[in-house]
Amino acid sequence: MSRHGYRYSAGKLLKHGVTRGDWPRMWSKPERRDSYDVVIVGGGLHGLATAYYLAKNHGITNVAVVDKGYLGGGGSGRNTAIVRSNYLTPEGVAFYDRSLQLYNTMASDLNLNVMLSRRGHLTLAHTDSALRTMTWRAEVNKLLDIDSSVIDPEEVKRLTPSLDVSSDTRYPILGALYHPPGGIVRHDAVVWGYARAADHLGVHLLQDTEVLDISCSGGDGPDGKGPGGRVTGVRTSRGDISAPVVVNCTAGWASLISNMAGVPLAITTHPLQAAVTEPCKVFLPTVVVSGSLHVYVSQTDRGELVFGASVDPIGTYRVNGTLEFTEELAGHVLELMPGISKMRLMRQWSGLCDMTPDYSPIMGFTAVDGYLVDVGWGTYGFKAGPVAGETMAETIATGRTADLIASFGIERFTEGDLVGEKGAAAVGH
Amino acid sequence: MSEIDFRGPVDSVALSAPDGAITLADESSCTKVLVRGARKTAAGIHLKVTYGRSRRRKDGVLVCGSRPGEWTLLAEPGRSGDVAESIPSEGFVSIVDITHGRAMLRISGRDAVGALAKVCNVDLADDMTPDGAVFSGSVAKVTCDLVRDDRDGERSYLISCERSFGRYLFSAVADACVEFGVDMPPGLSIH
Amino acid sequence: MSPRRIPSRPGELIDRSTTVSFTWNGRAFTGHQGDTIASALAAAGVEIFSRSMKYHRRRGIFSANHWDPNLSVQVGDEPNVRAGSRRLLEGMQVSAQNVWPSLRFDLGTANQLVGRFLSAGFYYKTFMRPQFLWHSLYQRILRKFAPGGRIHWNTSTHGAYDKRYAHPDVLIAGGGPAGMAAALSAAEAGATVMLVEQEPELGGHLRWGANDDLEVLADLRSAVEASPGIEVLVDSTVSGRYDHNWIAINQRSHPLAPERLIKARAGSLVVAPGLIERPYVFAGNDTPGVMLAGAVRRLTNLWAVRPGDRAVVLTASSEGDSAVADLESAGVEIVEVLDARSGADIVKVDGRGRVRKVHLGDGRTLAADLVVTATGWTAPTSLLNMAGDRPVYDPVAARYFPHALPDNVLATGGITGDGSIAELLAHGRETGELAAARALRIRHDVLTTTARSTSPKGPRPETVPDDRIPLRRVPHPECYRSSTHGLVDFSEDISSKDLMQAASEGFDSIELMKRYTTVTMGPSQGKLETVNAASVLAEARQVDMADVGTTVWRPPFSPISLGALAGRIFEPVRRSALQDWHEANGAVNLLAGQWVRPDRYGDPMAEALNVRNNVGLIDVTPLGKLDLRGPDVPKLLELVYVNRWQKLKVGRVRYGAMVGEDGVVSDDGVTGRLAKDHYLMTTTSSGAGAVWEMLEDWLQTYRSDWEVHVTPVTGGLTSINVAGPRSRDLLERLVGGVDLSADAFPYFSVRTGTVAGVADCIIWRIGFTGELSYELHVPSGHALHVWESLLATGSDLGAAPFGVEAQRILRLEKGHYIVGQDTDGLSKAPTAGLAGLVKLDKEDTVGLPELRAAFDRTDLPVLVGLQPDDPTVVPEEACQIVAGDSNEILGRVTSSRMSPTLGRSICLAQVDPKLAAAGTSVTVKLVDGSRITATVQEHHAHLDPEGERQRV
Amino acid sequence: MILVPCPNCGPRNSSDLRNTGEVVPRPDAATASLSEWRSYLYLRDNPAGWVTETWYCRSGCRTYFTIERNTATNEVRGLERT
Known part of the structure; x- marks a missing residue:
């Protein structure tokens, strides 16, 4: 890739570790x-x-x-x-x-190393109409050679044991769109x-x-x-x-x-909020998304849960974040995983999204x-x-x-x- | 329709704490009549109270200024006909019997404010929401109309919502009262 | 048992008459009431509490408070408990985290051996290829070593915590001397006050002060207690300040719940959190036995624990001087006091499980087991950051100070400057007065503009100028780092050397450095390390501290449990007046939005057939229903529906469809004219609220001269559809005052009469099922009577209830589309099968230009009836319609069922217009990958397209 | 949770209301060109500063009203009934 770049490798790590020499700048400060x-x-x-x-x-x-x-x-x-x-x-x-x-x-x-982790991506369906949309997506995906299918609650549980798949919850998990190549990147x-x-x-x-x-x-x-x-x-x-x-x-x-x-x-600017918990021992192997509950969650290699939601309803350039975001987020996450109610939210933040119709x-x-x-x-x-x-x-x-x-x-x-x-x-x- | 019983959405006796500092009762069967019209209509002039306030008419009907250009009249059960007829109907005025359409409960007592503060974001301080105040807001995530209607100098609120939410609302408010000594009746649950 | 407990101290919190038993890593221990977990263990001689995140180094008590980075422990099923502040309770099972296999012997220490290769960002520079190994191998190993506690899956407190709203005029974050003084003066000024203190008791640093401090504290406490206008919340944290002074408080002291989230709307917020001690950066600064001055003062004075035997103290402030006095009184030998103000320094400590030797800046080495540093302060400006402030660094005092605050946020106490107790109290008092004056002015304005409120007494309070005398700033040396490198971030194991390296690689803004090294991103969220990180960056860039800025502190101020944030589970559920009956009679429920309703009672195919052959009853109460009154209703209908309404006669009903301003189908339903100026509109269940709001918008915003009153009556009218060839027979037995004969009460008409003796029932002759049918709208208080009467009276006619699934079958047989299922976000009315309904020759209608344009389009998908050629195959809904054997998508099946009436599979589908002609053969790809053929039908209706059955 | 000054109810939590976005005048549907109509449908100023916007007092008095809000700070001012 490089015309005059410094290549990273395990060998260079070893060399710098031994010599304690400085690493070069990742990018220059041009005039x-x-x-x-x-x-x-x-x-x-x-x-x-x-x-x-x-x-x-x-x-x-x-x-x-x-x-x-x-x-x-x-x-x-x-x-x-x-x-x-x-x-x-x-x-x-x-x-x-x-x-x-x-x-x-x-x-x-x-x-x-951008740490691509293709750990699998689950989009949960809690209603018949959501399940229909998942099927729609899966069928379109398959026709375009994308690895994507609708799976039943037992399979959801097998892939992600921490999810509550019992049927007597307010938002029962009826199935999920499973996309094995999906994942997270640093x-x-x-x-x-x-x-x-x-x-x-x-x-x-x-x-x-x-x-x-x-x-x-x-x-x-x-x-x-x-x-x-x-x-x-x-x-x-x-x-x-x-x-x-x-x-x-x-x-x-x-x-x-x-x-x-x-x-x-044709754009309005809305904040999209996210939050992270304190670390706990790793238990969540996949990326889990619930459209009906407006939440998505994954666990970092450091053990933190990273959460996101849908964009704020009120357009603003302000990125202070809101309390109601964390309240709704916590409520919805606990619907999916009641066992983590004693985990603590450590930080919330938000970014600006350019929403189109x-x-x-x-x-x-x-x-x-x-x-x-x-x-x-x-x-x-x-x-x-x-x-x-x-x-x-x-x-x-x-x-x-x-x-x-x-x-x-x-x-x-x-x-x-x-x-x-x-x-x-x-x-x- | 006297031979056919009115059935409300809540099937619970009144609840109260042992110390009497809070009571909760379903009053869904009360007569509720909605009047819509401009303030300058005969109905508006007759009903008089402005948005946010209420007054008790000589015949016992509680006239609530429930919205700008809207009044909710509350009375004991079975009075829809006479309450509706008591309103001058000249001009563009609509009178709708909403007795069947709204669930209603009453929460009273010293701890009522403490219980409501757990489920409703409206400031219930005396100057913000004095006796007779009429207001709307979210109670346990259901949009409700509230009236502060003190009884014998003791705090009391009437809370009404769309009938289909009635069971849930009663359960949610009862749940908020548990902390103050009310026992949740079997069969009711917010979960 | 308590080798390090010393004789009674005047300000001690422990009750020596009590014994609290608990376990630590399985071993039995005792402490006293008033102990924290850490103080009880320290009193018992425990020195190692945890292992560090990356290198698994031994860690001991460091700051002995909530912020201590080394004191996260597991307590029962609760992970990451702060042992430095959590009060000890009987029976607690406490264990160390981040250790494997044990605290004493931890294999993770192997990382220390390779530490020189694990410099900042090392993982970005290797494991690039082969790519798959990163996820399949390296990352799996990495994830095994994640720090933190464990989740216990069988315990949950979801839904157990209440929340509460509050509306104080003045909310004070911090119950130290300044905060207490502010509370008192604000309350005296007539404000309602909420005073919030993170620790379990008021007093701040007075608590571990000398006797005269304790006297001041006692006076303040009794004054606060005596003031009725002050609500005190101890063991509670103001965790966030959001826009317009919406403030989150995490109350841990409520008797009925471990945590309670209080949401307060405060007129004024007073920020009085005091100061947090700043660690000193030098080699070995995380060795157990290195402590902050405040830590040793708290340990000795609050919990009567001797923190060591032989101490070296490095001090740059009076805090260090006081620590020396406290240590001496606790019987600790002071080996040496090093005054940083005159250049003395510590460069390194030796020792693994405990400090052994201390290397000084002058070259000497001292033996000691305790190193105490007092090298400066961090202003915890989180709440000020959240209010938009960017605090400014003052090199003279060597810390940050508030800069520009909005009017409704004030700061007092140590965060704003230094002073004697008397000066702090004076500043607090003035701040409280100012906060009250501003809040009472706001209160006056709210009372004035709120209809329900009493009129405010007296004139609007004047604005009060801020003429507080600022607290002094006592000069303090800029003590950040010794000549050696040491840890900056204790919870993330990040050293000053790592930060220097990051800066040299180009990560030379504080935000980039944070992201590259993860400094300040651990559980303490920068409370201890932010300022030191900035100082290292300033050093690396050779600029002033003021020029590097700091990262922005985000909420929450301290972590808060998901259970507390979630609170009770408020998920409103709507029930029709008949739902109890349904459930008592075997209904299998379905959640449809907020409604719970019967999906079926038994076999839905049989339920559907019973409607075709006899008569069925379905509860359709969730249909949105709006009562419309006034002379201008026809104009409104004409505006919001795509079709014509001006000529609807009294007694007639009509189907209508709605679109958005973009021409996309948004809702549909039937509206009937009950009287000259009285209509009843029905909407879809899910669209009821939106349609109501849309009507109000038109009536208020653009057509305020129209006379229309809209009243929602959805729950007030219980809706019962009586469908089937014998429905008229049934109703004739129960309906009074209405001639039900076909001539007198034709299709698409409405009448009002009595049903089973219940007056004021509205009866529509319409049908979604395609059968002769009537929709009864019954006052809900009497609905159960009507429903039971219908079933009892009709038992010989075969009257039986049916659920939503049977209705879906019936409507599909009849070809009725469902908005949102058979249409989607791009379906414009003309192509969704509504071309005949849309009338363009109107002056105005919602979406008119788009409707016009859509008629000109020939490329939009078309909704058609579709039947698989193999009648036994039911394609799943959302199956794709493709071009033969190719993967080109030409449409999709939007609805499908097995028809019990026709004995074959039936569908609705959206197809490319070139496939829309009746008789066209299309290929459907099933979910299992196989392909079948199906034929496009002439009509949407698979059954009785002419509607003979419903017109009888 | 910002406070929105309802002309009838006084300041209310924004969760009690619905924000319908920046005020965009509706063209005359009978005469508007498609491009005028689609500007109305889709194009927004979206400024980082003061914007005039409509709110609906959903849980309160059910009034539509407009206010000015600074989208950079969420400060609000001025109000009128529509």
Whole structure:
């Protein structure tokens, strides 16, 4: 992977252990240039992956990734790190399956252990209609060669003994969609892996650099912004940068950045909360999701339970978190696993999600020439990071929309062709 | 319909703590009549009380200003007809007998506030919710209408909800009273 | 038994007249009431309490309070109990965690041997390939060594804990001298006060102070006790401050529950948590016998435990000086007092199970078994962080201070500065007054704007300026790290060297460093280690502390059990007036949203056939029902339904479908006109609430000039569908005041009459089942009488109840779709089989432009009736319709059943429009992978498409 | 749990109400172009700052009303009945 990178290996660990020599920096601190071929706004997983694939697959290395804070400080570092490809629509399945393929080889591709753990992913059904939706997903998945099936409560119990599968509970477990390749990844490592690899290929990673405006000319709106215009660069807190291509990878802040180019979005920003318990001896081997109970849970290698839920109902940019999230979460988790009532919640946090009306992303070109979006990720951004980077890079490099993202274009909201993922997305983890 | 008994959603005798500091009773069979109309209609002028307040009419009917432009009239069982007829109906006024549609319970006593504070987020302090106050809120996750209707100087609240939630609500409030000495009757459970 | 217990201390908490028996790792021990688990064990001479997370190093008492990172133990079925603060109870079974096979001999110590290779982030740098080995081998081993306690699966307290709401004017977090003073002055000002203290008794650091401190404390306690406006919660933690002063309190002192979550809406929050002692970083700083000054002061003064025999004390503050005095009085030999203010230093301690030798900065080595450090303070600003503050570092005092607080949050006590007890009390008093003034102004405003409240007495209180005299900041040396490396994060086993390395690798912002090394991410959540981590980063980057910032403290302030957060299980359940009867008569229940209702009584196929052949009764009360009154109801119906309503006559009912503004089908039902200005609308069960809110929205937001009153009557009217060819025969025996003949009461009509003597019953002649049928809406208080009368009177006609499953069979035979099952989130009305119903020539209707556009689309899926060619095969619902042998998806089966009437399998399906023509053969892939053929039908209805049976 | 100032009930916990999002004027359905209609359906300002939004007092007086809320701080101000 590397042009001038330092390769990690067991041997290097041994060498550094013996010599106690310093490890090199994972990525450099570059001097900002005045112009780049591509400026990517947002130094999270999507922005970094896009930069990496631009450099690696297309040889476009005069690229800057700018972030107002530190790398991976947004959703990339706050999500619950679940990967899977058992989506509902064929376009969704194909897209996320490619992402899972990239996750599979990521550790060796990026020379960093991202700790992919394909431990199996269970989506529980508590009602007939949920079971029907699970069957729908499983049947679509099978047709697309995805390992996915509906299993009965006994099999659920066998895979995850800590679950209460008795039938007299308020939310009995009637079955589950079982997706063996699903699992979790060390989310920060994915960010650092892409950052390090992109840096080694010559991409500039500019942290603490806030984009204040996008410069445009020729557009219908004020200052040459808006439809019909074209991008000329960005104004940042550390000076102006000229660039013919600007890519918006800012998730929860997508609307704010997009408004700078005069391109309104079908997005509202909602917090997605998560929480973690104190560690206990490991007992939960799978990732467990319950749509009806709005909860998903997995156990880290350190023994902590990591929980997530559905997005907050009230749109806000505030990431303080709420008490009611932890109350509902605890109630629902205990419905599934009453035995853990004495475990303690240790920390809660939240990240911002860019929700779209059809629970699908908005990707590709816009009405402003040179301004591209990779936004609207809602609660799915982490799973999609690698493939989003790959397809956005292809789109930028070739000037035509990559096939895998053809149905995710911004024009679908004016043409009325929404994506049908919503049915499966009440809780999508 | 006197030959056919009214059956409410709750099948429990009144509950009380041994020290008498809390009592809980089902009053679902009480007459409940809903009046909708603008305040300037004859009905509005007759009923008088504004949203959030209640008054007892001379005939014993408790007139509650249950929402802006809405009154709930509460009376002893079997009075739907005469209560409805007592309302001037000129203009755009709707009178709906909701006796069958709402479950109702009464919780009284010194510890009533302590029990309600476990299931209802409304501030029950004297200045926030004085005697006669009418308000709505969630009680054990069911939307309820509440009236503070003190009896003999002792705290008392009428709580009503959609009839189908009645059994659950009674159980949930009874459960909240257990801490204050009430025994949960067999057959009732919130789980 | 208690070799380290010393004679009585003036402020001791233990009751020496009592004996509390418990076990530690299976061995019997005793302590006294008032002991913590740790103090009882320490008194008995126990020195090792746990093994560290990564290297399994021996760990002893360090801070002797809630935050002690080394004192997590298992107590019975409860994991991760803080032995430093948990009070000892009779019969406790306490055991060490994170040890294997035992605390004394732990195989995990092997990690110490390879520690030099396990530097920060080591696992990111290896195990890259082969990829599968990570999960299948390495990770499995790693997971065996996860720290923490054990879950006992047979015990659960789910649903056992109550919660409570509270509405104090002033809520005070911290019951030390400043917090108590604030409570007193706020209460004097007329505010209601809730005073919350984490420890089991009020007093803060006064508790382990000298005699004059104890006197002050006694006075404060009696004043608080005498104040009726103050509710005191001890052994309770303010665990979170959320927006608009929504505050979570974890009460552990309630007599009836181990924990109770109190949710308080406070006018003002006063944050008075005091300070947390900061560890000193040097080689061996986690060796048992190294303790914080506060730890030895608490051990000696609160629990009369001698923490060691020969002590070396490193002090940079009066706290260390006081510790020296306490130790001396407890009979501990003071080997040496090192004053950090004049440059004295400790560089290393030796010893494994206990400190043996201490290496000093001046090169000397001393023998000692106790090393006490007092090198500075951490301000526990969690609650301030949660209120939006970013505290600022002051190099003079060597700690962080509050910066900018919202008006409804105030800070007092040690977190804001230093001072004598008198100064702390004065600041607390002023803070309490200010907090009360602000809260009472808020209370005044709430009383003014709340309809039910009494009018506030007097004018609106004036805003009171904050003219408190700030507490001083006593200069303190910046003592963070010695010349050696030591542990920064005790619960995560992270050293200053690890942090330095992370910074050199580019993880040089505090957040990146945290993520790379996991510093501050363990159970103590940064309470002890945050500031030291920041100091190491500042050192690595060669910048000032103030420039590196800190990580943001997130809720909860201290961990809280899932059981307490969950509380009681409030899951409202709705029951029809007939549900008791159903359950007494063998019904198998189904949960449908909040409703519990019969799925079946016996064999659903037989129940369905009985409807086709005789007469069946089903309780359909969960149908949403809305009473609509007023002259403008037709306009409203015309607006919210896709079809026409202006000409519906009195006595008639009509089917209607609703869509959203995007044209997607959202609900459906039947609405009847009972009188000139009186209608009854039915909705789906699950959609009832949303439809009601939608109607209110139209009537309030866009059509406020329309005269319509909407009243929900779902539970008030018990709905009974009487269906089958003999339904009229049955009703004729019981209905009064209505001519039931086909001419007088035709299909799609409504009448009002008596049923079994019950007046005011609404009778609709409609049918979801396709049979002659009547839907009775009966006042619920009399519903059981009607239901029982129907069954008794109709016994010779074969009258029998049927459940939801039979109804599903019947409706599918008839081809009626179910919104949300046969339609989905993209189904627009014109393609969901409603093209004939949708009327576009309206001035306005919900979703009108999208409905128009949908008529122009020819590519959207179409709902069709479908029959497998093999009549014995019932494809599972959600099976995919594919193109022949390929995997191209062309549709799916949305509903399927075996039809008892037709003796064959029947389906509804959404298909690609090119397959929608009647007679088209399609391929269905079954769940087992096999493929069958099926034929598209002309109608949705598999039975009686012309509707002859229901029009008789 | 933010407090929402209901014009009738006074400040209420947000869980007692339903937030219906930013106020977007509804075009005339009879004359609106599809693109105007779909802007109304889907496009939102979504600012990080003050926004005018509608709430429904679901567990209380059942009134729809609008307030201004700062989405960066959750501060609320101003209110009127719709």
